[in-house]
């Protein structure tokens with residue numbers, strides 16, 4: 001499967017490349033080897049230098065939680081465009097990682113405004129009002145059905161119900177931390193994944209990413225290593241047998257990206273779906 005040419009359709013008629021790169025440093029390498037979908041921040045220089053035409057790649061960015069006040073939304077987008085040295089984005093998401101989010105942080109320049117006890121300082125802003133301000137960026141009055149939902153999703157966090165719900169509404173799920181994240185979760189060490197990888201002469205990461213794409217998700221692996229960035233692009237069609245065997249692997253329900261633990265004050269529990 002040539003991932004550069006492989007896309008998922010969404011409810012707004014857009015086709016989304018189903019392999020996305022989440023990284024800061026590696027965009028140029030990625031453009032060179034063929035990535036065409038970026039989840040990004042602080043990478044304007046790389047975009048400014050590439051000769052790949054702008055309409056040949058896809059850029060996603062996010063509204064950070066300290067800009068949830070409706071009046072902060074437009075300026076935040078402008079700041080992002082200036083930082084990226086681009087004049088438009090293809091997709092703009094509200095940043096929200098867990099079931100306790102979307103959560104407005106204190107408005108201002110601090111990314112994580114903390115109180116003396118080390119708890120994040122929140123503000124009483126309804127995400128519905130933030131969303132309306134996001135919609136206004138496109139049209140003064142529109143009722144936009146969200147096209148993409150980005151959530152943590154990997155072998156240990158299948159989110160089957162959410163995935164089925166999203167497919168029913170043509171809403172694309174982007175799987176972040178598709179390799180289990182940077183803290184060595186062990187998904188690439190699963191014996192079955194290793195066995196399939198060895199048999200097919202692929203890497204465990206390629207098996208997991210191919211499985212994610214076959215499940216109908218966009219996958220957004222992150223790597224700072226040029227060889228792995230390139231290899232992660234070379235996905236393939238898993239057989240039905242291998243696909244189903246991976247689906248049957250133990251469902252551990254582990255979430256790796258868990259901001260509540262860092263910010264304290266909020267219970268560290270979750271349901272898969």
Ligand SMILES: NC(=O)c1ccc[n+]([C@@H]2O[C@H](COP(=O)([O-])OP(=O)(O)OC[C@H]3O[C@@H](n4cnc5c(N)ncnc54)[C@H](OP(=O)(O)O)[C@@H]3O)[C@@H](O)[C@H]2O)c1
Pocket residue numbers: 021022023039040095096097150151175176177178179180181182183188203205206220221222223224225228229231232257
């Ligand atoms: N919306 C959100 O709240 C949110 C939260 C977290 C992440 N994200 C998005 O998801 C992206 C990826 O998430 P992530 O970094 O948490 O997880 P990930 O892509 O699952 O894992 C990244 C880790 O896997 C390693 N890796 C990459 N390719 C590999 C390969 N072929 N073989 C072995 N190891 C490999 C990387 O190391 P090397 O660099 O050494 O290759 C890195 O340590 C982020 O960049 C971001 O765009 C979104």
